[in-house]
């Protein structure tokens with residue numbers, strides 16, 4: 001048995017000003033190619049690791065053209081995408097029994113396609129029309145009809161924050177091996193509802209996503225081979241952005257279809273709960289201050305619209321500007337991506353007093369904003385290589401690279417400024433530069449969801465701070481042109497509409 005196994009993961013924010021060239025993939029130094037892909041993926045808990053382990057256990061010959069993961073950002077470069085497609089199709093054309101793909105499911109490619117995964121799968125099918133293809137997808141996948149038509153098995157993550165990536169790969173891979181052994185005959189159904197659910201409301205530990213994903217789990221227990229509830233990724237102006245479901249049944253397409261509709265109904269019944277209602281920034285900060293007055297710190301100030309895990313620039317200064325204007329003090333901020341400011345402060349050296357523009361280097365034409373740096377004066381407290389190993393509960397043991405990193409201390413705020421985008425997904429963002437986050441009154445985090453396992457346990461409270469950014473939860477900030485309409489909550493629906 002010979003299996004072709006690869007990973008290609010990108011969540012494309014079509015409103016993001018950040019480019020996505022070939023080099024963005026694989027830790028920032030380009031994708032892992034050939035056998036390097038196996039070495040890089042095997043120790044992880046990613047879907048591709050599950051595919052590799054299953055293939056090894058089955059004694060299969062394994063071919064890995066590449067493993068490629070990039071931070072969410074703007075559309076993928078067309079030439080880079082062509083190269084991925086060519087590498088994969090060449091490997092498949094040499095002959096194999098099946099293909100296993102670890103995909104995200106929200107890839108948009110500049111000048112090529114709004115459906116990066118569907119188009120890729122179509123190309124593979126053209127090369128090998130009868131070869132089974134198993135696909136794992138992120139819970140935030142925007143699933144399309146083309147993806148389903150051109151694959152054999154699809155299974156998605158069932159948790160957000162994502163802690164079951166390996167399990168999703170294992171499920172898709174196991175069904176594939178059973179298919180090759182003639183034990184099952186997978187048939188799929190796919191459907192969606194016109195619902196732009198907000199990422200802030202997709203925590204699977206809470207309603208409404210607990211119910212939506214729970215419905216998929218129930219259908220699996222009821223005899224489906226796999227059932228996946230996708231929240232979708234909505235900072236994407238494409239036709240199929242939004243909530244969807246894929247079910248896989250053993251030979252019985254009616255079973256797959258009925259289950260699919262039942263799961264989708266659960267999402268639609270909860271549609272209002274999938275919408276986040278915020279408060280004005282000033283009001284949020286007043287509330288944060290009173291929380292700190294009552295409980296002490298740290299209180300988390302969550303700048304969720306500038307969260308790089310949704311493709312945001314991670315350099316907007318609106319929340320810090322407002323917090324300082326309101327007289328908040330003892331704030332640790334992290335991290336702000338600004339290579340230019342890092343360079344300036346390294347040139348000045350530790351201990352020197354500097355005045356410079358921090359952040360706001362990116363214009364955001366998609367939301368009608370110019371970059372707005374914040375002029376700050378402070379002491380350069382620390383300069384590091386920005387490396388640390390995650391000690392916390394998610395991505396445990398992973399080595400993180402923020403690029404060269406500087407702490408600017410303005411008296412009221414200690415700001416971690418970095419060269420490379422990095423979500424604050426571990427206390428190491430602060431501890432690696434000498435800041436003890438547990439001792440701060442406020443922690444301003446560029447985070448939407450991943451603060452939960454790491455920062456909530458040390459916090460005395462948290463406040464969502466709504467500010468402009470291309471990761472915003474305010475859909476009215478975007479001008480959608482390709483998205484299917486009508487869609488909730490942008491459009492009204494009669495009460496009985498399904």
Ligand SMILES: [Zn+2]
Nearest residue numbers: 138139140162
């Ligand atoms: Zn995701």
